[in-house]
Amino acid sequence: MAAIKGIIFDVDGVLLDSMPVWHTVSWYMLKDMGIEADPDIGNEMFAMRIGDAAEWLIQTFDLTLTPEEIIDRIDRRIEEAYRTTVLPKDGAGELLARLEALGIPMVIGTSTDRSCIEAALARLDFGRYFRRIFTCTEVGKPKSEPDLFLAAMEELGTRPEETLLIEDGLYSVRTAKALGIRTVGVYDYTSRADQKALEETADHYLPEGVSLNKIEGFLAPEGAGRR
Numbered sequence: 001m002a003a004i005k006g007i008i009f010d011v012d013g014v015l016l017d018s019m020p021v022w023h024t025v026s027w028y029m030l031k032d033m034g035i036e037a038d039p040d041i042g043n044e045m046f047a048m049r050i051g052d053a054a055e056w057l058i059q060t061f062d063l064t065l066t067p068e069e070i071i072d073r074i075d076r077r078i079e080e081a082y083r084t085t086v087l088p089k090d091g092a093g094e095l096l097a098r099l100e101a102l103g104i105p106m107v108i109g110t111s112t113d114r115s116c117i118e119a120a121l122a123r124l125d126f127g128r129y130f131r132r133i134f135t136c137t138e139v140g141k142p143k144s145e146p147d148l149f150l151a152a153m154e155e156l157g158t159r160p161e162e163t164l165l166i167e168d169g170l171y172s173v174r175t176a177k178a179l180g181i182r183t184v185g186v187y188d189y190t191s192r193a194d195q196k197a198l199e200e201t202a203d204h205y206l207p208e209g210v211s212l213n214k215i216e217g218f219l220a221p222e223g224a225g226r227r
Contacts, residue, residue, distance in 0.1 A: 001161065002159075002161050002162045003162070003219065003220060004104065004162060004163070004164045004182065004218075004219045004220075005104065005105075005156070005157075005158045005162040005163070006104065006105050006106070006107075006153070006156030006157070006158035006162060006163050006164070007099065007104055007105070007106045007107075007156075007163070007164045007165075007166065008106075008107055008108075008109045008149065008152045008153075008156075008163065008164070008165045008166070008167075008176075008181075009106060009107070009108055009109070009130070009166050010108075010109060010110060010165075010166060010167040010168060010169065010172065010186075011108060011110045011112060011117055011120075012110065012111075012112055012168075013089075013168035013169070013186065013188035013190065013191060014089065014166055014167060014168050014186050014188070014212075015088060015089060015092045015096075015126065015212075016082075016086050016087070016088055016089065016092075016120055017086065017087050017088065017089050018081070018082065018086045018112075018120070019188055019189070019190035019191075020189075020190065021078055021081045021082075021086060022042065022078070022190075023042030023043070023190060024042055025042075025074050025077050025078055025081075026041055026042065026045060026053070026057060026074065027039060027041050027042065028077060029070075029073050029074060029077060030057075030061060033063075035061055037061070044056075045057075050071055050074070051067060051071070053074075054067035054068075054070040054071050054074075055067055057070055058070065075113075078116060079113075079115055079116050079119065082116040082117070082119045082120040083116075083119040083120070083123065084123075086120050088124055088126070089186075089212055090211045090212065091211030091212035091213040091214075092126070092212050093124070093126070094211075094212075094213050095212045095213050095215055095216065096126060096129045097129075098213070098216055099129070099216070100129055102219075104219070105131055105156050105157075106129055106130050106131065107130055107131050107132050107133070107134060107152045107155055107156060108121075108130050108132070108133040108134060109134045109143065109148050109149065109152050109165070109172075110133070110134070110135055110136070111135070111136045111142065111143060112135070113135065113137060114133060114135050114137075114138070117133055117135070118133070131155060131156070132152075132155050134148050134151055134152050134155075136148060139151060143169065143171065143172040143175055144171045144172070144174075144175055145175065146175055146178070146179055149165070149175065149176055149179055149181060150179070153181075159180075160179050160180030160181045160182075161180055161181075161182065163181045163182065164181070164182050164183070164184065164218070164219070165181050165182070165183045165184070166183075166184045166186060166215060167183065167184070167185065167186065167202075168185070168186045168187070168188040168191050168198075169191065170185075170191070170194040170197055170198045170201065173185055173198060173201050173202050174201060177201065177202075177203075182203050183201075183202040183203050183204070184202060184203070184204045184205070184206060184215055184218055185198040185199060185201065185202030185204070185205045185206065186206045186212070187205075187206060187207050187208045187210075189208075203218075204218045
């Protein structure tokens with residue numbers, strides 16, 4: 001099997017330990033309004049699109065805000081977290097530096113808005129490692145569709161078998177696998193319910209508590225087997 005010549009990185013749950021922000025943002029927003037919600041409210045809203053989540057909050061808590069006002073409050077709180085407090089996953093900086101030293105080009109493929117990603121990458125000095133950031137919003141399709149991955153490979157100049165996706169989302173790994181892209185599934189607590197399926201689907205799997213540095217061992221042709 002061909003050696004890896006280009007890498008697509010997801011950000012949330014892979015490079016950044018940012019998923020808790022998304023799970024708690026509505027709870028904190030409601031707390032600011034004097035409303036005590038269930039701390040697990042994020043689990044209820046996790047699979048909702050942002051507009052649907054705003055409507056659900058209005059109906060559930062009898063809010064007088066418009067959906068647009070709720071989305072704006074959520075967006076501002078999330079962007080502030082990316083700009084100031086979100087931390088990298090263990091080994092992220094070391095892995096990026098090593099991949100740069102190996103001369104492997106890298107791009108970002110994310111469902112999160114560009115402003116948040118750019119803010120976090122700039123603060124952590126990670127942005128310099130990536131040729132380009134691809135977002136689902138700008139591509140116009142979610143990662144359950146192939147469009148973002150096709151655009152990323154065009155930027156990298158790689159064929160699917162020469163490309164590696166590093167991702168915590170099961171649906172994204174399935175999309176990439178269908179294209180022939182090689183994959184590393186990364187454990188993240190907020191996606192823990194999918195971990196068995198993720199491990200079975202991805203070519204390689206990084207379990208809980210293992211540094212991202214281990215991914216370097218998956219790059220060579222002889223590392224193509226499951227680990």
